[in-house]
Amino acid sequence: MKMSKLFVQTLRDYPSDAEVISHKLLVRAGYIRKLANGIYNYLPLMWRVLKKVENIVREEMDASGAQELLMPFVQPEELWKESGRWDVYGKELMRLKDRHDRGMCLGPTHEEVITFIAREGIKSYKQLPVNLYQIQSKFRDEVRPRYGLLRGREFIMKDAYSFDVNQEGLEKSYKIMADAYTRIFDRCGLETKAVQSDSGAIGGAVSHEYMVLIDDNENNAGENDVFFCKNKSCGYAANANHAVSVLNPAETDGSKYFSGLNKVDTPNTTTIEELAAFLKIPQTVILKSMIYIADNKVVMALIRADKTFEETKVMNAVKAHDIRSAAPAELEAIFGASKGFVGPKDIEKVKIPDEYDGETIQVVADLTAKEMKNFVIGANETDKHFTGVNWSDLKEPVFADIRLVEKGEKCPDCGEPLYVTKGIEVGNIFQLGTKYSKAMNAVFLDENGKTQPFIMGCYGIGISRTAAAAVERHHDEHGIKWPVAIAPYHVDIVPVNVQNELQTKVADEIYEKLLAKKVEAVLDDRDERAGVKFKDADLIGFPFRITVGKTIDDGLVEFKTRETGEVINLTPEEAVNKILEVLGITI
RNA sequence: CGGGAUGUAGCGCAGCUUGGUAGCGCACCUCGCUUGGGACGAGGGGGUCGCACGUUCAAAUCGUGUCAUCCCGACCA
Numbered sequence: 018m019k020m021s022k023l024f025v026q027t028l029r030d031y032p033s034d035a036e037v038i039s040h041k042l043l044v045r046a047g048y049i050r051k052l053a054n055g056i057y058n059y060l061p062l063m064w065r066v067l068k069k070v071e072n073i074v075r076e077e078m079d080a081s082g083a084q085e086l087l088m089p090f091v092q093p094e095e096l097w098k099e100s101g102r103w104d105v106y107g108k109e110l111m112r113l114k115d116r117h118d119r120g121m122c123l124g125p126t127h128e129e130v131i132t133f134i135a136r137e138g139i140k141s142y143k144q145l146p147v148n149l150y151q152i153q154s155k156f157r158d159e160v161r162p163r164y165g166l167l168r169g170r171e172f173i174m175k176d177a178y179s180f181d182v183n184q185e186g187l188e189k190s191y192k193i194m195a196d197a198y199t200r201i202f203d204r205c206g207l208e209t210k211a212v213q214s215d216s217g218a219i220g221g222a223v224s225h226e227y228m229v230l231i232d233d234n235e236n237n238a239g240e241n242d243v244f245f246c247k248n249k250s251c252g253y254a255a256n257a258n259h260a261v262s263v264l265n266p267a268e269t270d271g272s273k274y275f276s277g278l279n280k281v282d283t284p285n286t287t288t289i290e291e292l293a294a295f296l297k298i299p300q301t302v303i304l305k306s307m308i309y310i311a312d313n314k315v316v317m318a319l320i321r322a323d324k325t326f327e328e329t330k331v332m333n334a335v336k337a338h339d340i341r342s343a344a345p346a347e348l349e350a351i352f353g354a355s356k357g358f359v360g361p362k363d364i365e366k367v368k369i370p371d372e373y374d375g376e377t378i379q380v381v382a383d384l385t386a387k388e389m390k391n392f393v394i395g396a397n398e399t400d401k402h403f404t405g406v407n408w409s410d411l412k413e414p415v416f417a418d419i420r421l422v423e424k425g426e427k428c429p430d431c432g433e434p435l436y437v438t439k440g441i442e443v444g445n446i447f448q449l450g451t452k453y454s455k456a457m458n459a460v461f462l463d464e465n466g467k468t469q470p471f472i473m474g475c476y477g478i479g480i481s482r483t484a485a486a487a488v489e490r491h492h493d494e495h496g497i498k499w500p501v502a503i504a505p506y507h508v509d510i511v512p513v514n515v516q517n518e519l520q521t522k523v524a525d526e527i528y529e530k531l532l533a534k535k536v537e538a539v540l541d542d543r544d545e546r547a548g549v550k551f552k553d554a555d556l557i558g559f560p561f562r563i564t565v566g567k568t569i570d571d572g573l574v575e576f577k578t579r580e581t582g583e584v585i586n587l588t589p590e591e592a593v594n595k596i597l598e599v600l601g602i603t604i
Numbered sequence: 605c606g607g608g609a610u611g612u613a614g615c616g617c618a619g620c621u622u623g624g625u626a627g628c629g630c631a632c633c634u635c636g637c638u639u640g641g642g643a644c645g646a647g648g649g650g651g652u653c654g655c656a657c658g659u660u661c662a663a664a665u666c667g668u669g670u671c672a673u674c675c676c677g678a679c680c681a
Contacts, residue, residue: 029630029642030616034674045615054673109679126681160605160679167681174681226681240680328678341678344606442681479681495641514639548641555641566640575640 018506020541020550024061027553039488040165042497046556048505055162055170059481062557065505066484067173071152073204073502074175074478081197083148083177088130090154094120096129099457105338111158123156128453128475131178135471136459142182145461145471146190150177152480166485167441168240173480181472182463187448191223194446194476198227201478202443206500207487209443212243213255223448226256227478228440229486243440244422251431258329261418262426262435264385269321271302271391275405283402287357289322292402296393299323303393304386304406306359308348311337314375315351317361318419321385327421334381334417351378352397360395361411362403380414387416441486444478491580497558498579501600506537508596509559513547513566523574523589524565530593536600555579561599563592 025047034051035041043049048063059067075085097103097110103120111123124130131149139145152175162170179190195211202209207229214226228243242257255261274296286292293300303322308315309331318331332340345356350370352359364378391405424437454460454470463469484503491498501507508531512524524540531538539559541550547566554562564575573586576595587595 026614026631027642028615033610033616036675051673107679155681157680161675161677163674172681176681339679445681477681482681511640516639544639546639546641546643548639548643551641553642564640568640 018539020509020539020553021543023539025557027556035165037164037167037489038492039167039485042488042492042556043165043485046496046558049166055159055168057166057169057171062505063484066499066503067480069503069505070205070480070483071173071175074152074201074480077197077201077204078150078175078177081148081193083150085151086134086149087151087153088124088127088134090124090156091121092124092127092130094122096133096457097122100129100132100453101456102129107339109157109159111156124153125155125157126174126475126477127151127176128178128449128473129457132453132457132459132471132473135178135180135454136457139180139461139471142461142463142469146179146181146186148177148179148190148194150175150476164240164485166481167489169481172482175478175480177476179474179476181474182461182469183472184450187450187472187474191446191448191474194474195225198444198446198476198478202227202229202483205483205487205503207443207483207490210243210245210254210440212245212259212440214259214445225446226440226442227444227446228254228256229443229490231439231441231489241440241442242437244424244435244437246428246431246433246435248428248431248433251428251433253428253430253435255422256440257421257437258327260422260435261429262422263429263432264426267301267321267323268299269301269385269389269392271298271389271393271405274298274302275391275393278403278405278407278410280396280398280401281404282400283358284400286400286402287355292357292393293322296402296404298393302389302391304360304389306361306395308343308351308359309340310343310347310373311335311340311379313373315343315369315373315378316340317359317364317378317380318383319361319380319386319414320383320420321389324383324385325421325423326383326419330417330419330421331381334415334419335379354395354397355399358395358399358401359397360403361414362394362396362406365412367397380412381419382414382416383419384416385420386414441482441489442479443483443486444476446476447474449473449475492558495552496556499558499560501560504558504560506539506559507600508536508561508563509539509541509554509557510563511541511547511550511554511565513550513564515542515544520565520569523569524563527563527565527574527589527593531596534593534597536596561596563596565589 027047028045031041032044049057052058110125113121115121154171155174156171159170162168181187181190209227209229211225212228214224244260245254283295286295289300300323301321305320305322307318307326316335318326328340348356361380367378390407393402393404394406396403425434428435451470460468460470488497510524510528512520515521528538528540560579562577572588574589574592575584576587576592577584
C-alpha cells in the first residue's frame with residue numbers, strides 16, 4: 018500500500034476526551050473514530066489489526082476442533098424469557114420492539130441462541146461432544162462506557178459454546194479451550210495469566226479469566242485487581258472478586274477489655290478508627306456491620322472490622338443479581354440509627370419499610386467473624402455500641418467468605434505472601450453445566466435412551482479489547498509498537514526525499530520485491546520531510562522500517578526495529594532478506 | 605443513577621468576567637522554497653459558537669431548560 022493512498026489521518030495532538038493510552042494512541046494514529054458514546058468506527062488500519070486477531074483466534078479454535086457459525090445479532094425476547102435472563106440481565110441488555118410490537122434485544126452474548134440451536138439439532142449422545150463458535154459484534158448498553166475500545170458498548174467478541182454428555186466431558190472441553198487460549202494470546206504477543214474468577218451474570222461454577230497484567234502506573238487501564246502467588250510451583254492467581262487468602266493470627270477475643278454484655282456510650286464514633294481509639298481496643302475485636310440493598314432486599318453483612326467487604330462475594334452469598342450499599346438516609350429509616358451504629362443484635366425484630374422486599378433482614382457474616390468472642394457491635398442507636406458480645410447473644414447468621422483479600426495475606430494453596438496487580442480481562446472460560454439446557458429444555462438421549470440436559474461450557478475472547486490491550490502493553494512515548502503478528506502492516510519503506518531519483522528507485526524496488534513475497538508493506542511515497550514520515554511511522558507502529566536516504570550513495574539502507582529501536586545498515590537486498598527472515602520466524 | 609467538569613472549524617484551544625455579529629496553532633487547498641526526526645513565506649477554503657426558549661436595539665458572551673461528552677463510584681469481553 019502506498020502511504021499517499023492509505024486512508025489514515027494522524028493527529029498532532031491527543032484527543033481531549035481520551036484517558037487511557039490505547040484510546041489516545043488509536044485515535045491519534047488514525048485507527049479509530051468515535052461515532053457515539055462507546056461506539057467506534059474501525060478505520061482501515063484498525064480493521065486490519067482486528068482481522069489478524071480474528072484469524073489467530075479462528076485458526077486455534079479450528080485446530081482445537083471447534084466449528085465456526087454465525088448467529089443473529091438481533092434476538093427474540095422469548096428465548097431470554099425461557100432462560101430467565103430477560104428479567105435479570107438488567108439495563109445492559111439493549112431491548113427494542115419490532116414493527117409488530119414484539120420484544121427483541123441486541124445480542125450481548127449468545128447462550129440462549131446457541132442452546133436453541135443445540136435443542137433443535139442435537140438429539141443423540143452420538144453427536145457429542147461439539148463446540149460451536151462465532152466472531153461477531155456484541156452490544157451491551159454499559160452504564161459507563163469508557164477507555165475507548167477497552168470498554169465500548171459495541172465490541173467484537175469471539176464466543177464459543179461446548180456441549181457434552183457429562184461433567185467429565187465438559188472438563189475435557191474446558192481444558193482444550195484453556196490450552197487454545199494460551200496459544201492464542203501468546204501468538205498475539207500478549208502475556209496472559211489465567212485467574213480464577215466470579216462467574217457473574219453468565220452463571221456456572223468453575224471459571225477462569227485471562228488477564229493481561231498491567232504493572233506500570235502510567236495509566237489506569239487495568240480495571241481488575243488480580244491477586245497472585247509468586248511461588249512458581251504454586252501459581253495461584255485470582256480476580257479480587259474471587260480471591261481467598263489465609264490470614265495472619267490476630268487478637269479476636271475481647272475478654273481482656275470487656276466482661277459481659279453491656280451497652281456503652283460511644284459518641285461520634287462513626288468510623289472504625291474512631292471507635293477503636295475511643296474504646297482503646299484493636300479493630301480485630303470489633304464486628305463491622307454494613308447494610309446492602311440486594312435485589313431490593315435488606316441485607317446486613319458482618320466482618321471483622323480490620324477487613325473489607327467484597328461486594329460481589331456478598332451478592333453471591335445472598336444469591337442476588339444486583340447489589341448496592343444502603344444510603345445513610347436509608348439506615349436512619351430502617352434502624353433509627355445513623356451510619357456507624359447499626360448492628361446485628363435483635364435484628365430479627367427490626368421492621369422493614371414497605372418499599373423493600375422480604376420480611377426480615379438477611380444476615381451474612383464473613384468467616385473471620387466466626388471465631389470472634391467478646392466483641393463490639395453497633396447498638397442500632399446513635400452514639401451507642403454493645404461491648405462483650407458473643408454469638409450466643411445473636412441470632413445465628415449465615416457464614417460465608419465475603420472478604421476482600423489484601424496484599425501480603427497468605428496464599429490459600431501454599432502459604433506464601435500474595436501480591437496484587439492490575440489486569441485487563443481479554444478472555445474468559447466458564448463451565449456452565451446445565452443452567453441453560455435445563456431452563457430451556459435442551460436435551461439429548463444418552464446411551465440408555467434416557468433424556469439428559471446438555472452439559473455446557475462457554476468461552477469468550479474480546480477481539481477488539483485484545484487489540485487495545487496489545488497497545489496498552491506495547492507502546493512508548495512515540496506511539497504504538499505492535500507485535501508483528503497483529504500489526505496492520507509489517508514494514509514501512511521510507512524514501513527520505515522523493516525528489517531524489519535514486520532513493521525513490523531503490524525504495525520502489527524494495528517495495529515491489531516485498532509485495533511479491535507477500536510481505537505487507539507500506540511505501541511512504543509522500544512528498545513530506547523525513548521528520549513527518551518518521552513520526553507517523555513510529556505513531557502508527559510499523560514493526561519494521563526500511564529507510565532509503567543519503568546512505569544509498571554508499572549502497573546502504575537503514576533497517577530499524579520498532580520494538581527495540583535497533584538500527585542497522587544493510588544493502589537493499591540484505592534488507593529484503595532480513596524482513597523475510599524475521600517474518601519467517603514470527604508469522 | 606449519584607458527585608464533579610466541559611460543549612466555539614477535522615484535532616488542540618482562546619474569546620465569555622465587562623453583550624456590539626468569531627479568532628489562534630495544527631490539519632486541508634494553491635504557489636514558492638525546503639528535504640534524515642512533526643521546516644519556512646505568501647495566498648486561500650471551512651464554524652447557524654451543542655440545541656431550545658427567554659432578556660436586550662443587539663447574545664458565543666447574561667438567564668432558564670434540554671441534549672451530548674468526559675472524569676470519580678456500582679456492571680462486564
